[in-house]
Amino acid sequence: MNLQLFIPELTLAIFAIAVILLDLFVQRKGVLAGVSVAGLVISAGFTLTMWGSEPQTIFNNMLAVDSFALFFKLLFTGIAILVILASVDYASKLTNLQGEYYALVLLSVLGMMLMAAATELISIYVALGLTSLSLCALVGFLKDSKSSEAALKYFLLSAMVSAVLLFGMALVFGVTGETQLSKIAQVIQAMPLTNITDNPALVLGVVLLIVGFGFKIAAVPFHMWVPDVYEGAPTPITAYLSVGSKAAGFAVILRIFSSAFGLPEWLSLNWGMLFAVLAAISMTLGNVVALPQTNIKRMLGYSSIAQAGYLMVGLATVGILPTADVLGQSAILFFLASYTVTNLGAFIAIIAISNKTNSDLIQDFSGMIRRAPGLALALTLCLVSLIGMPPAAGFMAKFYIFSAGVHSGLLWLVIIAVLNSVISAYYYLRVVKVMWFGEPTSTEKVFSSGALRFSLFITSIGVLLLGILPGLVMKLTEAASKMLAFLP
Amino acid sequence: MSVGLEHYLILSAALFSIGFYGALAKKNAIIILMCIELMINAVNIAMAAFSRYSVPVLLTGQVFIIFIIVVAAAEVAVGLAIIMNIYRSRETTETDKIDLMKW
Amino acid sequence: MATDYIYIALFLLAAILFVVTTLLIPVTLRFLKIIPHNPTPVKGSPFECGVETIGKTWVQFNLRYYLYALVFLIIDVLVVFLYPWAVNIRHLGLTGLIEMLILLTIVTVGYIYAWKKGALEWK
Numbered sequence: 099m100n101l102q103l104f105i106p107e108l109t110l111a112i113f114a115i116a117v118i119l120l121d122l123f124v125q126r127k128g129v130l131a132g133v134s135v136a137g138l139v140i141s142a143g144f145t146l147t148m149w150g151s152e153p154q155t156i157f158n159n160m161l162a163v164d165s166f167a168l169f170f171k172l173l174f175t176g177i178a179i180l181v182i183l184a185s186v187d188y189a190s191k192l193t194n195l196q197g198e199y200y201a202l203v204l205l206s207v208l209g210m211m212l213m214a215a216a217t218e219l220i221s222i223y224v225a226l227g228l229t230s231l232s233l234c235a236l237v238g239f240l241k242d243s244k245s246s247e248a249a250l251k252y253f254l255l256s257a258m259v260s261a262v263l264l265f266g267m268a269l270v271f272g273v274t275g276e277t278q279l280s281k282i283a284q285v286i287q288a289m290p291l292t293n294i295t296d297n298p299a300l301v302l303g304v305v306l307l308i309v310g311f312g313f314k315i316a317a318v319p320f321h322m323w324v325p326d327v328y329e330g331a332p333t334p335i336t337a338y339l340s341v342g343s344k345a346a347g348f349a350v351i352l353r354i355f356s357s358a359f360g361l362p363e364w365l366s367l368n369w370g371m372l373f374a375v376l377a378a379i380s381m382t383l384g385n386v387v388a389l390p391q392t393n394i395k396r397m398l399g400y401s402s403i404a405q406a407g408y409l410m411v412g413l414a415t416v417g418i419l420p421t422a423d424v425l426g427q428s429a430i431l432f433f434l435a436s437y438t439v440t441n442l443g444a445f446i447a448i449i450a451i452s453n454k455t456n457s458d459l460i461q462d463f464s465g466m467i468r469r470a471p472g473l474a475l476a477l478t479l480c481l482v483s484l485i486g487m488p489p490a491a492g493f494m495a496k497f498y499i500f501s502a503g504v505h506s507g508l509l510w511l512v513i514i515a516v517l518n519s520v521i522s523a524y525y526y527l528r529v530v531k532v533m534w535f536g537e538p539t540s541t542e543k544v545f546s547s548g549a550l551r552f553s554l555f556i557t558s559i560g561v562l563l564l565g566i567l568p569g570l571v572m573k574l575t576e577a578a579s580k581m582l583a584f585l586p
Numbered sequence: 587m588s589v590g591l592e593h594y595l596i597l598s599a600a601l602f603s604i605g606f607y608g609a610l611a612k613k614n615a616i617i618i619l620m621c622i623e624l625m626i627n628a629v630n631i632a633m634a635a636f637s638r639y640s641v642p643v644l645l646t647g648q649v650f651i652i653f654i655i656v657v658a659a660a661e662v663a664v665g666l667a668i669i670m671n672i673y674r675s676r677e678t679t680e681t682d683k684i685d686l687m688k689w
Numbered sequence: 690m691a692t693d694y695i696y697i698a699l700f701l702l703a704a705i706l707f708v709v710t711t712l713l714i715p716v717t718l719r720f721l722k723i724i725p726h727n728p729t730p731v732k733g734s735p736f737e738c739g740v741e742t743i744g745k746t747w748v749q750f751n752l753r754y755y756l757y758a759l760v761f762l763i764i765d766v767l768v769v770f771l772y773p774w775a776v777n778i779r780h781l782g783l784t785g786l787i788e789m790l791i792l793l794t795i796v797t798v799g800y801i802y803a804w805k806k807g808a809l810e811w812k
Binding site for chain 1: 602605606609615618619622625626628629632633635636640641646647649650653654657660661664665667668669671672675676681684686687688
């Protein structure tokens with residue numbers, strides 16, 4: 099067995115343990131953030147060296163090391179670095195619990211990396227457990243009543259959903275007798291079935307899997323936790339949840355549904371259509387309920403439900419045109435990359451501003467352009483990108499994913515999505531209007547730490563780069579998506 | 587009539603449904619947690635039955651169960667810690683009184 | 690097939706008989722005046738290891754027990770992985786040993802963490 103392929107994950111695990119031990123024996127807590135960022139950078143470096151090599155599997159086909167997994171590993175380490183840099187200001191409020199905070203972030207990144215690499219039901223479940231448990235603890239980290247309420251809601255729902263997901267896995271395992279995705283695919287393709295009603299147990303299993311992962315990606319009707327948890331959680335963790343946990347969910351869905359249930363057509367057409375319907379409901383509900391929100395974190399929570407809807411257009415494409423090309427998969431990966439930089443940027447700006455104003459209400463952002471020009475400009479750029487207007491990344495991402503949708507004949511869905519983008523412009527632009535034309539509530543300037551400004555700078559550059567020169571990343575996403583066809 | 591796969595599956599489905607009902611209907615967070623454990627154990631029964639009847643030679647199902655048990659234990663630990671945390675600030679574990687954030 | 694059920698029926702019968710007899714023995718002895726009937730408050734009170742009981746039976750347990758329980762639960766459940774490994778130790782060889790050592794290291798770090806944080810002290 100080839101243990102050096104597992105080095106990025108091992109590095110992260112070692113650094114997570116090191117952070118916990120350091121926290122016990124070191125008095126100066128400032129080093130902890132540095133050590134965690136160093137661990138993430140080293141892990142990302144090891145991941146980069148593997149890029150482009152032949153796809154391989156480790157631990158008896160439990161984990162795949164291919165471009166698809168590597169793409170997501172780079173994405174997750176990048177997210178975590180930015181989140182840690184953005185929470186340096188925040189973590190000093192946590193006084194004696196900083197070590198746990200950083201260690202839990204590292205562990206959840208580890209879980210997400212394993213989720214992206216897992217090619218087996220058991221490893222998928224364990225990775226999912228690692229991710230969601232560390233996120234639960236992080237959501238409740240502030241220990242005030244809002245934060246612990248958010249943690250309780252997130253925990254109870256995610257535990258319940260993981261039981262449902264397990265039941266789905268048990269059914270799939272029972273019908274096929276396999277837990278490895280590629281072998282499940284072989285068994286299903288060998289079955290003499292032509293219709294969805296021929297094997298109800300298998301169909302029930304697939305539907306329960308969709309329920310489980312739909313919760314992770316915050317799709318309607320499994321979205322009820324999103325606004326509450328986003329509002330109550332510490333803001334850096336909200337940012338982390340909104341991009342990291344969603345991207346991990348999509349990674350697993352893509353892996354399972356394009357390798358295990360990608361063929362035969364009677365199955366893939368049906369789950370493709372199911373995703374199409376969920377996509378339409380998610381975008382509409384997310385955007386409409388976001389309209390009257392007054393808390394910006396809550397508003398971005400509903401907006402992330404809507405974005406999950408746009409992303410599911412890509413999943414529907416994957417189901418309806420399974421073998422044609424990797425347009426849908428590649429569009430999802432590109433959308434995830436652009437959504438990551440955009441949403442992280444927005445949240446980092448919000449962290450900086452609400453650190454000063456101690457409030458998440460939209461009205462308190464009034465006149466921010468005069469109090470903090472840089473922050474307000476970056477936030478405006480990110481909101482414009484979330485609407486999907488050029489020259490920001492969101493435009494290219496939506497264009498790419500909608501053209502994939504049209505290509506597979508889902509014109510009705512794309513029309514709904516475009517209409518939704520128009521609705522969404524209203525509430526995003528309302529924040530922009532308040533910031534640019536509102537009267538400042540005080541004349542005091544808003545200052546932020548160097549680490550935070552650096553991460554905001556990186557995300558803004560990312561938003562512009564993905565919007566103006568999307569070709570670079572599209573090449574990566576296409577290379578990564580091609581790997582999904584490879585079966586270990 | 588001998589006891590076959592379907593009997594275990596009926597038992598498992600019944601337990602799962604009871605747990606699911608309890609998780610949705612009960613108000614005390616700890617009882618909800620217990621109901622979720624019931625759901626997970628129902629899955630374990632189904633797993634073991636499938637493992638015995640559909641792949642009798644391999645042990646995949648049993649190995650899966652071991653992992654489920656371990657993850658479930660970790661889940662209980664984290665969950666109880668969260669419930670304790672909320673009890674300290676609110677003096678209650680009734681989920682319908684934990685309603686600072688709505689809509 | 691039917692013979693299997695006869696065994697079950699026999700077991701059931703034996704179980705019921707056992708319960709009924711054990712219930713009937715003290716009643717019969719009392720009826721035959723072999724055991725005296727002389728209740729006092731001291732006799733009626735619960736008796737536990739020679740210590741007199743204080744307060745009600747339904748009490749809240751100290752939060753400390755819960756911390757011990759958590760530490761115990763986590764370490765205890767991880768032992769589940771040791772058994773399959775121990776059975777197959779020859780077959781798994783050095784790789785298996787290293788993997789198990791990694792697992793034990795992580796558990797030990799958790800233990801050290803709990804210790805340093807004072808979870809094992811009775812304050």
